[in-house]
Amino acid sequence: MLVSLKWLSQYVDFSNLAPAELAEKITRSGIEVDAVIDRSQGMTNVVVGHVVSKEKHPEADKLNICQVDVGEESLQQIICGAPNVDAGQKVIVARPGAHLPGGIKIKKAKLRGQESNGMICSLQELGIEGRLVPKAYAEGIYVLPEDSVPGTDALELLGLRDTVLELGLTANRSDAMSMLGVAYEVAAILGTDVKLPESTYIASNEKAADVLQLEVQDTTVNPLYAAKVIKNIKVAESPLWLQHYLMAGGIRPHNNVVDITNYILLEYGQPLHAFDYDQLGTGKIVTRPAQAGEKMTTLDDVERTLQPHNYLITNGEVAEAVAGVMGGAKSEVSDATTTVVIESAYFAGPSVRRTSKDLGLRSDSSARFEKGVDPNRVLLAAERAAGLLAELAGGEVLEGTVLVDELDKTPKRVVVSPDFINGRLGMKISLEDMIAILNRLQFGVEAANGLLIVDVPTRRGDITIEEDIVEEIARLYGYDEIPMTLPASGEQVGGLTPYQAKRRIVRNVMEGAGLYQAVTYSLTSAAAAQKFALQKEETTKLLMPMSEEHSTLRQSLLPHLIDAVSHNVARQVNDVALYEIGSVFLGKTAEELPHEEEHLALVLTGRWTDNAWQGEKKAVDFFVAKGIVEALFSKLGLTAGVSYEKAVVDGLHPGRTAHILLNGEVIGLIGQLHPAEQKKSDLKETYVVEMKLAAILTAEVEELVYKAVPRFPSITRDIALELERTTPAGEIEAIIRKAGTKLLKNVKVFDVYQGEKVAADKKSVAFSLTYFDAERTLTDEEVVAAHNKVLKALAEAGAEVR
Amino acid sequence: MEQQLNQLKEEVLKKIEEAANLKALNEVRVAYLGKKGPITDLLKGMGKLSAEERPKMGALVNAVREHVTAELEAKAANLEDQAIQAQLEQESIDVTLPGAAIKAGNRHPLTRVIEEIEDLFISMGYEIAEGPEVEKDYYNFEALNLPKDHPARDMQDTFYISEEILLRTQTSPVQARTMEAKEGAAVRIICPGKVFRRDSDDATHSHQFMQIEGLVVGENICMSDLKGTLDVLTKKMFGADREIRLRPSFFPFTEPSVEVDVSCFKCGGTGCNVCKQTGWIEILGSGMVHPNVLEMAGYDSKKVSGFAFGIGVERIAMLKYGVDDIRHFYTNDVRFLSQFERAEG
Structure with a gap:
């Protein structure tokens, strides 16, 4: 909503405040002022001129030499290129030395050898948006009324010595979509009165009801329809003040009839429509739902196809307007119009909202109806229109209003106790202060039995419950006055759930291992949604994606994370280690919410350690990735239940990929990106891990209980085994652990060799076994006995000791 | 004999001073204070002295022996010190070179x-x-x-x-x-x-x-x-x-x-x-x-x-x-x- 302060000052007195001060007060008490716009934009030296004569420029076809009276003794020669300039016109002249918007400074100049002492201006040159300039002057200079006085300030005449406040209205404050609504707000803030406009005219003897019949077919959608008939209209340009108030309010002037309806739209917030009575042709208005497939051409010359939930104004035969949204071309007011029907009606918000959405047509009118206009202004607006048409268009108002009115216009009553108000605010505002504030809002208020009985004017449709009254009182009393307290401590002890606490531990382990946390998008392309997924379920897709790239919810974190790594590598960050914790979305059926499962993913590429000057360089490999995973399990106390199995996963290196199992169940994968995938992403050797975080964090863990610190020495025995290359070391380790008695406390691989010294299909794996008894020092015999059992088991399994 | 003792003292002190390392110093110690060394010989030769001269000479020999021993120890300490200094110098590093990086990621x-x-x-x-x-x-x-x-x-x-x-x-x-x-x-x-x-x-x-x-x-x-x-x-x-x-x-x-x-x-x-x-x-x-x-x-x-x-x-x-x-x-x-x-x- 754009509010001209000049216009607003007709209804409420704020003369003791500078525009910025007023704006601040409005913002602090409820409606945000987005901008304070000085319409003069620092312009100077812009005056009224009288074009006394016009001659063609001898050297240039498109230029004219004008002699202009600017209120001085001598005429000023000004060269003008506008096609519509003519002798006899009163025009806007920017004199030499004038400043215009956009940093333009006017100087004396010579144009093709002819002196020019200034510039004859268009409205655009005075900073008015082109879309607001009346069509007649859109392509040339603006012509002022004949009675304008040369040499006087043109900005004053054009209403540009004005400030406009741009209000950012929240959905509830549609009451401020009108000058009067803003006036009530300002009056409430300042504690002053609102001066309402008056409508006076002398009605003719002829009765409106004699020339116009009205029928309303659905009083739910259209509970009030009022029509005034005005004859002998002279359609012309509106007076300057009216045109300029409209432009200040963001509406382009057309002609006096249309301008008056728009003026009242802005003044009362009540949309009006003017029909050319003769073009209606039937002397009849019937409002009704559209028939399926019914067609009409709206004012913007677009043919619309309508549905039964669209509501129409018709002449009893054909559609003349889409109710509350836009008029039709057929009965549009034109220069030839002499009799008009002014419609002032109440159309139900949801119906207008739906129709406006259907047709993709949002107008100043629909914007107001959607949110609900003031039921008590509908008839006032009709009278105001009649009065202005009589005054400004020479119209003859027929007596009476053609009316169907079933609209409830009673104020809403809200009963609230002062204690409730203070309780909600944490304040102690006195009853007197509360009443004073409600009076300033011009709400009806009465105190009885310790309660406030508030009658809310219909213009404030947003106020319906006690809490609304709390807000009105608080915002006008001032939020700065509210003290600061903290909620009384309840019985609840705050904290993280075990899951949340463990998730932070996961982050710590990842970061301790040198990984940066990444956050990527949950939405991905349909093609990438299931790539690397540990579990492939039905995917969850958007109904109307903005792009294919973000159309489907992911089932693996890896695709986006790999993209992030590529992004880095492409920018010479070659060593990248990222992790992400995020949800994947497993849709079981399309009708229910997908199952959301939190996952942890890692992607590693480039060097793992890089201590260049000391000659240490280690690239990431499978075991670096696995080491991080093991560190995590160790931190979470899950090591005992974890195992790894070689696996084949699409997109991963078939020889370098494993499933991670927790208590026998696959909960993750770890592997090298398939060389083909690496190539696609412009990556060198890259390793990935993805795990079901929820499974890890909710797994049962043994309680942490102290074990005695060893007091006796342990004894270590090494075994080197020659194994088939394909035999997993993990299997052999399991055999050793199983065979070792309770004295065997630890088994560790300390060397793996394949090469010249063993057969081509063999490898040598060396284990270090630690024997230990917490109670005493072991004897050699005991260790030998235990170790022999291990050796025997290995021999039985065919593992050959080297 | 006293003169001989003094000469011996001069000689050994010079050798101590000349010793370039612990090994050489040890050789000096063995050569002069060892069982076959001249000071032991002198002590052995005391039996030939008169009862009056014996304690006097004994005291002198012991004083020389103590003095030499002290010098040997001082020199040894000095040499050890030098050796450590040399080692430290040799082990000296450029402290401005970067440390071995500890990988540390961080939260988003x-x-x-x-x-x-x-x-x-x-x-x-x-x-x-x-x-x-x-x-x-x-x-x-x-x-x-x-x-x-x-x-x-x-x-x-x-x-x-x-x-x-x-x-x-x-x-x-x-x-x-x-x-x-x-x-x-x-x-x-x-x-x-x-x-x-x-x-x-x-x-x-x-x-x-x-x-x-x-x-x-x-x-x-x-x-x-x-x-x-x-x-x-x-x-x-x-x-x-x-x-x-x-x-x-x-x-x-x-x-x-x-x-x-x-x-x-x-x-x-x-x-x-x-x-x-x-x-x-x-x-x-x-x-x-x-x-x-x-x-x-x-x-x-x-x-x-x-x-x-x-x-x-x-x-x-x-x-x-x-x-x-x-x-x-x-x-x-x-x-x-x-x-x-x-x-x-």
Whole structure:
């Protein structure tokens, strides 16, 4: 909503405040002022001129030499290129030395050898948006009324010595979509009165009801329809003040009839429509739902196809307007119009909202109806229109209003106790202060039995419950006055759930291992949604994606994370280690919410350690990735239940990929990106891990209980085994652990060799076994006995000791 | 004999001085003080002396022997010292060379902001509540006083999965779910999470972003509690000197509703480019929970009340760290992420 302060000052007195001060007060008490716009934009030296004569420029076809009276003794020669300039016109002249918007400074100049002492201006040159300039002057200079006085300030005449406040209205404050609504707000803030406009005219003897019949077919959608008939209209340009108030309010002037309806739209917030009575042709208005497939051409010359939930104004035969949204071309007011029907009606918000959405047509009118206009202004607006048409268009108002009115216009009553108000605010505002504030809002208020009985004017449709009254009182009393307290401590002890606490531990382990946390998008392309997924379920897709790239919810974190790594590598960050914790979305059926499962993913590429000057360089490999995973399990106390199995996963290196199992169940994968995938992403050797975080964090863990610190020495025995290359070391380790008695406390691989010294299909794996008894020092015999059992088991399994 | 002794002393002292290393010194010791050495010989030769001379000579020999021994020890210490010095010199390093890097990653800046806020509220007795990113229309809108044809639904453009299922546009559905689950009991929660809007990604918009909301429901919860709580929050996030102000606003799920500004942490309130010359920066929306929301969740809105607030995590991070483009948070450029390594108290 754009509010001209000049216009607003007709209804409420704020003369003791500078525009910025007023704006601040409005913002602090409820409606945000987005901008304070000085319409003069620092312009100077812009005056009224009288074009006394016009001659063609001898050297240039498109230029004219004008002699202009600017209120001085001598005429000023000004060269003008506008096609519509003519002798006899009163025009806007920017004199030499004038400043215009956009940093333009006017100087004396010579144009093709002819002196020019200034510039004859268009409205655009005075900073008015082109879309607001009346069509007649859109392509040339603006012509002022004949009675304008040369040499006087043109900005004053054009209403540009004005400030406009741009209000950012929240959905509830549609009451401020009108000058009067803003006036009530300002009056409430300042504690002053609102001066309402008056409508006076002398009605003719002829009765409106004699020339116009009205029928309303659905009083739910259209509970009030009022029509005034005005004859002998002279359609012309509106007076300057009216045109300029409209432009200040963001509406382009057309002609006096249309301008008056728009003026009242802005003044009362009540949309009006003017029909050319003769073009209606039937002397009849019937409002009704559209028939399926019914067609009409709206004012913007677009043919619309309508549905039964669209509501129409018709002449009893054909559609003349889409109710509350836009008029039709057929009965549009034109220069030839002499009799008009002014419609002032109440159309139900949801119906207008739906129709406006259907047709993709949002107008100043629909914007107001959607949110609900003031039921008590509908008839006032009709009278105001009649009065202005009589005054400004020479119209003859027929007596009476053609009316169907079933609209409830009673104020809403809200009963609230002062204690409730203070309780909600944490304040102690006195009853007197509360009443004073409600009076300033011009709400009806009465105190009885310790309660406030508030009658809310219909213009404030947003106020319906006690809490609304709390807000009105608080915002006008001032939020700065509210003290600061903290909620009384309840019985609840705050904290993280075990899951949340463990998730932070996961982050710590990842970061301790040198990984940066990444956050990527949950939405991905349909093609990438299931790539690397540990579990492939039905995917969850958007109904109307903005792009294919973000159309489907992911089932693996890896695709986006790999993209992030590529992004880095492409920018010479070659060593990248990222992790992400995020949800994947497993849709079981399309009708229910997908199952959301939190996952942890890692992607590693480039060097793992890089201590260049000391000659240490280690690239990431499978075991670096696995080491991080093991560190995590160790931190979470899950090591005992974890195992790894070689696996084949699409997109991963078939020889370098494993499933991670927790208590026998696959909960993750770890592997090298398939060389083909690496190539696609412009990556060198890259390793990935993805795990079901929820499974890890909710797994049962043994309680942490102290074990005695060893007091006796342990004894270590090494075994080197020659194994088939394909035999997993993990299997052999399991055999050793199983065979070792309770004295065997630890088994560790300390060397793996394949090469010249063993057969081509063999490898040598060396284990270090630690024997230990917490109670005493072991004897050699005991260790030998235990170790022999291990050796025997290995021999039985065919593992050959080297 | 005395003369011989003196000569011997001179000789050995010279040799000691000349000894270049411990080995040579040891040879000197063995040569002069050893069993076959001249001093032992002298002592052995004492038997030939008279009874008067014997003790005198004995004392002299012993004095020389002690003196030599002392010199030997001193020289040995000196040589050892030199050896250590030489070793130290040889082991000397260029201390300006870089240390062996310890790999250390860090939290994403958004997580960092979220955890900072979580920890603050945990200290005030809050729990952390989380909910699904894919939500029912009911929890995202209807339970929050936004029925299907509510005009305020225009305020948010929504990614729908089906008529009734959508990507949550706010973390508020977690509030609705939590209240419902509490079955009338008091609530004190913080809800962080990802949310989605139909926006084209640019410097200030992202189709996915993070919010963190707070909700307190109980008896006698009032607006001063909200104001005090937000004051604690802004001072923690932006500095102890910060002040807040409340401006009336509108959200369907709160009544009254307020937007909260914090005094500009860059200029302190005098006006600068960060606060657009106003001295204040808008940081969050909040209000008293709308009675319809309480009733829908099964509370008696006459008996209990509540406050709620919602913060854009990216906005806080952008303000706090001066980040100028929201897309940085989702590009995961290591050159960006690694800037948040430094810990703050």
